[in-house]
Amino acid sequence: MRVPFQYIIRNLLVRKVTTGLTAGGMALVVFVFASILMLDEGLKKTLVNTGEINNIILTRKGSDTEVQSTIYRDQASIIETKPIVANSVDATPLLSKELVVLISLQKSNAKQQSNVVVRGTSTKGFELRPDVQISEGNFFRSGSSDIVIGSAIAKEYSNTNLGDQIYFAQRLWTIVGVFDAKKTAFDSEIWVSREQLMQAFRRKNFSIIVFRSTEKQSINTIQKEFDSDPRLSLDVKLEQDFYKDQSKALSKFINILGMTLTIIFSVGATIGSMITMNAAVANRTNEIGTLRALGFKKIEILTAFLIESIVLALIGGLIGVFGATFMEFSDFTTTNFQTFADLSFGFVMTPIIALKALIIATLMGVIGGTFPAFHAANLEIVDALRSK
Template identity: 50%
Template sequence: MALVVFVFAAVRMLDAGLKQTLVATGTPENVVVIRKGAETEVQSGVTRDQAGQVESLPQIARGPGGAAMVSKETVVLYALPKKGSDKPTNVVIRGVGEFGMTLRSQVRLSAGRMFAPGSAEVIVGAGVAEKFRGAGLGQSLRFGGRDWIIVGVFDAGKTAFESEIWGDAEQLIPAFRRTAFSSLLVRLNSRDDFAAVRDAIDSDPRLGLEAKTEQRFYADQSEALSKFITILGMTLSIIFSIGAVIGAMITMYSAVATRTAEIGTLRALGFRRAKILTAFLAESLFLALLGGVMGLAMASGMQWVSISTTNFQTFAELAFSFTLTPRIVVETLVFSLVMGLVGGFLPAVRAARLDIVTALREG
């Protein structure tokens, strides 16, 4: 039971870690604007004229000098080899605007400096620097027909940005032969202004754009991978739990067989069948709870394990960690108790239905 609970909890932690990584990537006051119908930034396109119209909306926050706090960004995928492997993996290369770093409060430089605007310099997420070959501080990467010097490494608080490479959007657009931006990241005066911004963009047929809160946008990015993890995890848990229930049933049938005389004596003393049933069910539930606590303790050690996989939505590398939440703790313990109840019910019924004389004679 402990091993089954470990598998169940680990899968739930994996799903929670994925969702936390992507949802935490967003900020409530930020809005992502992409082409209508596009599911990812890679599929999207926003022209300079469209970006200018969005910038002019009155709900957009203003920075120093009255400039609209909008980061015009371009996003492309580029294959880079991992350390210790020649097999390339897609990495997100993001060109950001003047406010790209300002709009993402969870991002901070952990080493080096920010790239200089108008230069062939980039900064890399901590996950990229750790796992990809040639992606360390001071090294250079070649993509878009140019060599790009890595001048900084940034920490993004375990969000999806740690799996990205950032540079100047105005340099990356021509390098990848693009004519438009991929998306706009917009800071609102207040999160209450989102409905007005969304309606203004939707109602203008010339734009052909749509707006989503940044948190909603990144939550959508996790949907396909989250479903896969959930279905796979539940399938494994159900298969393994059948074995655990059978094991619990065998254990409880053995307990009934070895305590036949005790059961007959209790019945002779006046204990009702319901009391015998309750006693054996309580024993089964206690054993299941013990197994659940042990499995949960083993699963909690996975919190310090970080894994990376391909995001099915963007087909890019995504690194995240197992995350244990109070909800997972409750779900795991309930799951173990259900296994104990199912596994102990029939043996408890057998114990309760034993005839007093037969039980004493067998004992």
């Protein structure tokens, strides 16, 4: 014979205030935990989805970022002749030689300036990345001081309307277009004519080379092909893998911060749950004695109170997960620890995150309810019935 589930629910409904406060504490912990996981998922989704899965990116040997990398013009000329490089529709190599630099821009809602990536590219850069589309205005003209900006730049920075001018590298650049990169890292960049950017920054060499491969070969095979040429001391990676690697340091920081906050809050919420359940046991001592007198065993009393604690925690967990889903309507901007440039990304809820959050809530319920449940189960029948 087990204690009816309706009995457990009735006791939660009778203590509306304490139930609400305890569930609220649980909800706060779950909300923080889920939000941190959503933030990490949003970061990974933004950087992993940056670039095309079939694109190969070349950087200088040992360079972790595009800004640190240098590829010489004679190396670029050799790479263009490689049979592994696919051709575009115009029979020219489907390859983009790019210069990547950092500049400082004024944010709309902040006093300080932030670092922004400026990418010198060409029409080939857009051809290699079909997901990057001009949403407003036009593409920059080759050889001009025109620039196109990502959608995140247009939202977050001052003087970023079409026709506005931005000053960097000792010249004015005119915004002629805004591009949408489908919420990838490119949305936080400015794109400009490569040759004009190289002149402005007095650079003779490129930062990276991106190309489409003619064959579906493994990265290791392509790396060996480049390593066999002593003139090409370069690292070879899939474009998506390259940007995915840039998320690791920031992702680690977010997870450490999130787990620290979750542990701190969960300790408080668990103690609150324990106090609530202890109070429930104290107020229902006579009732517990009656249940024992009716023939309910100790294990059944223990199970009933433990289930009550878990149900209370799950109510808080569901509220917390529901609240966290609204974070998907907001964006987050922080500094990418690899590039030191600002990166905009959103919160992303997944079924796995919701499940993890509810598991955390369940664990808090089990931990918070175990001691009070044991206490209730071990009350002597006579003493319990005599209590007032």
